[in-house]
Amino acid sequence: MSKFVMIIFGASGDLTKRKLMPALYSLYKDNRLPEGFAILGIGRTEYADETYRDYILNELEHFVTPAEVGMKEFCTHLHYLSLDPAKEEGYAMLDQHLQEITGEKEPDNLLFYLATPPSLYGVIPLHLKTAGLNREHTRIIVEKPFGYNLKSAQELNKIYASVFEEHQIYRIDHFLGKETAQNILAFRFANGIFEPLWNRNYIDYVEVTAVENLGIEQRGGFYDGTGALRDMVQNHLIQLVALTAMEPPAVFTADNFRNEVVKVYDSLKPLTEEDLNEHIVRGQYTASGSKKGYREEKNVPADSRTETYIAMKIGIDNWRWSGVPFYIRTGKQMPTKVTEIVVHFRETPHQMFHCHGGHCPRANKLILRLQPNEGIVLKFGMKVPGPGFDVKQVMMDFSYDQLGGQATGDAYARLIEDCIQGDPTLFTRSDAVEASWRFFDPVLRYWSEYPDAPLYGYPVGTWGPLESEAMMHEHGADWTNPCKNLTNTDQYCEL
Ligand SMILES: NC(=O)C1=CN([C@@H]2O[C@H](COP(=O)(O)OP(=O)(O)OC[C@H]3O[C@@H](n4cnc5c(N)ncnc54)[C@H](OP(=O)(O)O)[C@@H]3O)[C@@H](O)[C@H]2O)C=CC1
Numbered sequence: 001m002s003k004f005v006m007i008i009f010g011a012s013g014d015l016t017k018r019k020l021m022p023a024l025y026s027l028y029k030d031n032r033l034p035e036g037f038a039i040l041g042i043g044r045t046e047y048a049d050e051t052y053r054d055y056i057l058n059e060l061e062h063f064v065t066p067a068e069v070g071m072k073e074f075c076t077h078l079h080y081l082s083l084d085p086a087k088e089e090g091y092a093m094l095d096q097h098l099q100e101i102t103g104e105k106e107p108d109n110l111l112f113y114l115a116t117p118p119s120l121y122g123v124i125p126l127h128l129k130t131a132g133l134n135r136e137h138t139r140i141i142v143e144k145p146f147g148y149n150l151k152s153a154q155e156l157n158k159i160y161a162s163v164f165e166e167h168q169i170y171r172i173d174h175f176l177g178k179e180t181a182q183n184i185l186a187f188r189f190a191n192g193i194f195e196p197l198w199n200r201n202y203i204d205y206v207e208v209t210a211v212e213n214l215g216i217e218q219r220g221g222f223y224d225g226t227g228a229l230r231d232m233v234q235n236h237l238i239q240l241v242a243l244t245a246m247e248p249p250a251v252f253t254a255d256n257f258r259n260e261v262v263k264v265y266d267s268l269k270p271l272t273e274e275d276l277n278e279h280i281v282r283g284q285y286t287a288s289g290s291k292k293g294y295r296e297e298k299n300v301p302a303d304s305r306t307e308t309y310i311a312m313k314i315g316i317d318n319w320r321w322s323g324v325p326f327y328i329r330t331g332k333q334m335p336t337k338v339t340e341i342v343v344h345f346r347e348t349p350h351q352m353f354h355c356h357g358g359h360c361p362r363a364n365k366l367i368l369r370l371q372p373n374e375g376i377v378l379k380f381g382m383k384v385p386g387p388g389f390d391v392k393q394v395m396m397d398f399s400y401d402q403l404g405g406q407a408t409g410d411a412y413a414r415l416i417e418d419c420i421q422g423d424p425t426l427f428t429r430s431d432a433v434e435a436s437w438r439f440f441d442p443v444l445r446y447w448s449e450y451p452d453a454p455l456y457g458y459p460v461g462t463w464g465p466l467e468s469e470a471m472m473h474e475h476g477a478d479w480t481n482p483c484k485n486l487t488n489t490d491q492y493c494e495l
């Protein structure tokens, strides 16, 4: 077998330093990278191998905590080549460099990772093809968002299909690499107790939340052309909906699993005019105290109408879910960072216990928390000891800490390792990416046709525009908001 080389386009960027290098280092220290591997960073920024190694070592010392021995040794596997990935002429030099690193005439155990702005996702594979670097054993990982809308995703898929076989293409969505996202499948399909209840007969509605207490950091240029819908909803949030809603595959293989994901996307209830007007709330954070508003961020136009928050009510038209609303939301500069799915079961058909002593019987709720404090919480009513029938909500909770205190693995490490081993299960297939865009395309069209469609402000550190609360009130409910500084499972503000 040829020597393994991972080539990162965008090697001077944010993703590389914050996620990819720490993930590769964690695989390295656990001896999970192929023997004699090399990593070649590509970018327009000028570095010599040595200065790039120093730069990455410095970033690893910052992002890998606690600091560990072995990082310097890991960095000896790094190389750097300065070229503009948009220009064809650099690719012969890339080929030459790969030959020098591997000592082989035609190295083909190559993994290309596209961590550049999405505008380069179409041109890089074409240049790889021209340079003859799309060899039999090469693979390519492409970051999200894959496409800007349905049409561009279809065009990209065509380009990739003209350069690689589908089994060589890995469209990454790092949420699927999260241990806790995969655990949704184990929770649903390895346990008999919940699955019989997991349908429209017993579930009233579902919330999917992925919010952050950070702003856009230094990514204004990227984010302003992207927005929350493309950055989070079309990929991460809808993947979580799929994991929650999908049917169990008969056998757990990559194709079976991915077929079930596509079936969920194909069953998403097309958005109507009413949905576009009333069941989508977009927002943008505004200054509060010393915190900047979105329009004051670097590389963001002062009149930007890019959404940093979006909440939507969506439906799935199939036997299991017909009539059950899924409320999904994501936002920057919220009070805390939390990713979770809350499944609200129907109330008992008849309420024989009434509110008492400040407590009211409520419907059962199951919370699947992906981060932080990964775990599962089931809420149910119990009689408070003493006279009368005072029913209080209590919680049964499982925390990942109970699994021997082992930290949940890193999503990027898991996915890069899967790709090296040729396992595409947790990557997005071409038909899935198109099906997802097909569903969200009308929202993008609506916003471009009606640029004055409402965009609500929300102050930094709040739970988004009040209009999104109003959307939930239509269902007679409120969003489940964990308290600020969530530190353990019983900190739910509404309790
Ligand atoms: N950052 C994150 O947390 C996450 C990012 N992603 C995705 O990963 C991808 C990369 O993100 P991120 O690292 O934040 O992006 P960056 O904006 O940091 O860009 C990465 C690198 O691409 C190169 N680049 C930028 N513009 C151009 C250009 N016009 N032509 C050629 N090269 C260019 C730059 O290197 P140089 O100037 O040296 O050429 C830059 O360092 C994006 O698609 C993003 O959606 C996904 C999940 C999380």
Ligand SMILES: O=C1O[C@H](COP(=O)(O)O)[C@@H](O)[C@H](O)[C@H]1O
Residues within 6 Å of the ligand: 212, 231, 232, 339
């Ligand atoms: O893909 C992205 O995800 C991050 C959030 O990921 P998490 O694993 O930290 O929850 C988000 O900040 C970023 O904007 C987006 O591009």
